[in-house]
Amino acid sequence: MAVSLDIDLLRSFAHVAESGALSRAAERVGRSQAALSMQMKRLEDIVGQPLLTRTGRGVVLTVHGERLLVHARRILASHDDALAELSGGRLDGTLRFGCPDDYADAFLPALLRSFAQLHPAVVIEVVCAATPRLVSRYERGGLDLALVSVPLDAERAILRREALVWVGAKDGATDWPDPLRLALGDPDTLDHRAALSALSRAGRNYRIAYASGSLAGLLAVVRSGQAIAVLTQAAVPGDLRILARTAGLPPLPKIGLVVRLDEGHASPLTRAFAGHIRSLLPVL
Known part of the structure; x- marks a missing residue:
């Protein structure tokens, strides 16, 4: 007998x-913890794989859980979009969305x-x-949701992993002087701290x-050949080049992208756009 993935379970x-x-x-789905636990057990039975590992701090996804989450986000986004369109419930209104500067060109147009x-x-x-x-x-209420960068070990719900890389001018030097000249973001940003x-x-x-x-100022300095930077x-x-390890530069960590929103109080529009980001961002 064929099995199917139930939208409510996903x-x-x-x-x-x-x-x-x-x-x-x-609390978010309006069920008791016991009922939700039974849902997760039912979903694990359907896919035939363990999806969650319980720890003292909560639950973490197994490898199979991570794989299912990618599919679940796409299925839910397609389901909600189809329902809204076919039921005549197309969304309207204004949404305030925050996006890191360095992703504006990479992801925003498609989203x-x-x-x-x-x-x-x-x-x-x-x-x-x-x-x-x-x-x-x-946190001050000035945005409905935001796409933000986090260390990989700081979050569970990572949408996309990005490598941090050293970047220099295309025609710049290959033998970097000592001390190394850097162009970095603010001191509290991940690129600055990682570098x-x-x-x-x-x-x-x-x-x-x-x-x-x-x-814009940081990139201008790098394009001038006066310094190197760290970007995702x-x-x-x-017009810039990623500097190879042969340049004598140390390896940099990967970071993650997550969506910040208050699921419990978010509007249908905010939830719809968050679902859209979750479905598209991993594959952009």
Whole structure:
């Protein structure tokens, strides 16, 4: 007998994955923790694989759970979009969305264009800034949701993993002077912290030639050949080059992208756009 993935089970599973705890997820879906636990057991029986591992701090996804989550997000987004369109319930209104500067060119056009095709009456106000500024604005109520960068070990619900890379001018030097000249974001940003940590561990001398929240200013310094920078690989402009390990630079960590929103109080429009991001971002 053929089996199928129930939308209600997938939605509950996505909430568990997002919250990292059955108790918090139960509040979001309006069920008891015991009922939600039974749902997760039923879903595991359907797919024939363990999906969750319980720890003292909550639950974490197994390898099979991570794989199912990717499919679940796509299925839920397609389901909700189809239901909204066919029932005449196309969304409208205004949404305030925060996106890190370095992802504006890489991801925003595809996200906004495809959502506008589904919901042409929606107006999305985009705020681009460094992640710490977006988090602060979101927590003050100035954004409905935000796409932010986090260390990989800081979150469970990572939508996309990105490598941090060293970047220099295309025609710049290949033999970097000592001390190394850096152009970095603000001191509280992941690129700044990762660069200094990696260089300190490697015992490499450096000097910060430029540190600012202005991505345009940072890129201008790099294009001039006066310094090198750290960017996420997907955000490297075509006129800059990723510096190979042969340049004598230490390896950098990967970071993750997550969506920040209050599921319990988010509007249908906010939830719909968050689902759209979750379905598209991993494959962009």
